[in-house]
Amino acid sequence: MFIHEVCPLAGGGAQGGAWYYLSLAPDRGADNSVGMTKNSLLTGKVVFITGASRGIGAAAARLFAREGAAVVLAARGTDALDRVVTEIRAEGGAADAVTVDLADRASVRTAVDRVEQLHGRLDGAFNNGAVPQRGFGPVETTTDEDIDEQYAVNFRGHWTAMTAEAALMRRSGGGAIVNTSSIGSRRANPVLPAYGAMKRALNSLTETAAVNWAADGIRVNGITPGGTSTEMIDTWEAATPGVVKQMTAKIPLGRMAEPHEIAEVAAWLLSDRASMVTGAIVPVDGGAGA
Numbered sequence: 060m061f062i063h064e065v066c067p068l069a070g071g072g073a074q075g076g077a078w079y080y081l082s083l084a085p086d087r088g089a090d091n092s093v094g095m096t097k098n099s100l101l102t103g104k105v106v107f108i109t110g111a112s113r114g115i116g117a118a119a120a121r122l123f124a125r126e127g128a129a130v131v132l133a134a135r136g137t138d139a140l141d142r143v144v145t146e147i148r149a150e151g152g153a154a155d156a157v158t159v160d161l162a163d164r165a166s167v168r169t170a171v172d173r174v175e176q177l178h179g180r181l182d183g184a185f186n187n188g189a190v191p192q193r194g195f196g197p198v199e200t201t202t203d204e205d206i207d208e209q210y211a212v213n214f215r216g217h218w219t220a221m222t223a224e225a226a227l228m229r230r231s232g233g234g235a236i237v238n239t240s241s242i243g244s245r246r247a248n249p250v251l252p253a254y255g256a257m258k259r260a261l262n263s264l265t266e267t268a269a270v271n272w273a274a275d276g277i278r279v280n281g282i283t284p285g286g287t288s289t290e291m292i293d294t295w296e297a298a299t300p301g302v303v304k305q306m307t308a309k310i311p312l313g314r315m316a317e318p319h320e321i322a323e324v325a326a327w328l329l330s331d332r333a334s335m336v337t338g339a340i341v342p343v344d345g346g347a348g349a
């Protein structure tokens with residue numbers, strides 16, 4: 060279903076006669092291709108999304124497709140990915156799925172290769188997949204397994220992905236990368252020390268890659284969500300009942316974010332409308348980090 064809204068431009072509308080046609084969903088062309096609608100944020104772009112089987116990544120896949128992108132969704136959970144892909148296609152979007160384990164470098168490179176096989180190019184990448192810590196507690200009780208997993212999935216996986224993504228983007232003249240960090244990267248994390256440390260390391264990598272790759276026409280930015288209603292937070296709440304209430308109390312806007320509200324910022328950063336933004340780490344936290 061394609062939904063279009065007609066919005067009057069300032070000074071236009073019924074009086075001035077000038078109207079801006081805003082597409083909220085991609086149109087299909089004669090060849091059944093999607094994403095050629097004028098004025099959508101990501102029209103005509105190929106975007107790769109990790110952690111796309113649920114939560115923020117799945118919301119991003121839906122939003123980016125509505126904004127005209129052909130999306131390639133990646134995660135470990137094949138069935139969950141297929142459900143999101145089916146949903147996007149049913150609404151007229153272009154979507155494919157590829158299985159990836161961010162802990163496995165070869166798997167990450169193969170997933171990016173799959174994007175090239177499907178589309179021959181890559182314009183945007185949303186590196187968003189992550190695992191929560193298995194144990195919650197201070198530095199001295201954090202297990203070696205947790206430290207290793209946080210490093211392999213939440214940091215090294217994105218490094219490997221970014222390198223492969225940038226190589227593919229260079230072949231078509233550039234692109235944009237957005238990494239999902241966390242509000243936890245900005246401060247002490249008394250019960251999630253390994254998670255916070257790897258997210259802060261990801262911020263550093265984001266800024267450095269932005270400088271390294273600017274001359275290649277590749278912008279690299281990060282977002283730091285605050286508390287967002289997803290399975291990751293459900294896991295934390297189950298382990299530490301009351302944590303959602305405590306978190307919410309510290310959010311000036313007075314509520315947790317919905318996944319699509321995080322995806323909106325990523326969509327803008329991936330779009331050409333953010334053409335002068337690179338090396339930025341953008342808070343999306345309802346003011347919690349202010």
Ligand SMILES: NC(=O)c1ccc[n+]([C@@H]2O[C@H](COP(=O)([O-])OP(=O)(O)OC[C@H]3O[C@@H](n4cnc5c(N)ncnc54)[C@H](OP(=O)(O)O)[C@@H]3O)[C@@H](O)[C@H]2O)c1
Binds near residue numbers: 116160187189287288
């Ligand atoms: N929710 C929050 O409050 C919050 C706050 C700050 C930052 N964040 C960040 O936002 C991002 C998305 O989190 P979310 O809340 O949407 O979490 P989520 O609902 O738990 O989703 C996590 C996603 O990452 C994927 N993933 C996990 N391990 C993976 C692996 N080894 N290889 C490939 N994919 C893997 C999961 O898919 P499979 O399990 O199918 O692989 C899933 O699609 C994460 O980077 C998270 O750190 C979230």
